[in-house]
Amino acid sequence: MKKNKEDIALLCRLDKWLWAARFYKTRKLASDSIKEGNISIEGKTLVKPSSTIIPNNIIFINNDYMRRKIIVKELPIKRESFNQAKKVYLIVEEKSSEVKEYFERRLLKKSQENKKEKN
Numbered sequence: 001m002k003k004n005k006e007d008i009a010l011l012c013r014l015d016k017w018l019w020a021a022r023f024y025k026t027r028k029l030a031s032d033s034i035k036e037g038n039i040s041i042e043g044k045t046l047v048k049p050s051s052t053i054i055p056n057n058i059i060f061i062n063n064d065y066m067r068r069k070i071i072v073k074e075l076p077i078k079r080e081s082f083n084q085a086k087k088v089y090l091i092v093e094e095k096s097s098e099v100k101e102y103f104e105r106r107l108l109k110k111s112q113e114n115k116k117e118k119n
């Protein structure tokens with residue numbers, strides 16, 4: 001069965017979408033993150049980089065510092081600027097982990113100490 005151009009426009013690989021939406025710098029990084037199990041689509045635990053996504057899919061991204069729940073709004077044709085890329089998704093929920101908060105507090109404390117030493 002041949003695929004129409006319209007059908008192809010409605011499908012997109014997960015790693016390509018994450019790269020085009022600027023969650024990852026390269027498709028390889030996106031692919032590796034998916035293989036490690038940091039990405040899931042609508043709660044499915046076994047997801048491949050070649051998994052297809054469609055608009056209105058819910059994607060969960062978990063890394064060391066953030067946990068995000070994202071709704072896919074559009075499927076980009078190519079990678080564009082950050083402002084354009086923000087239009088292809090909607091962040092529903094975003095939680096920062098305790099690890100990130102710990103390091104932010106340490107950085108803030110260190111920068112305040114350095115300012116005191118300079119004066």
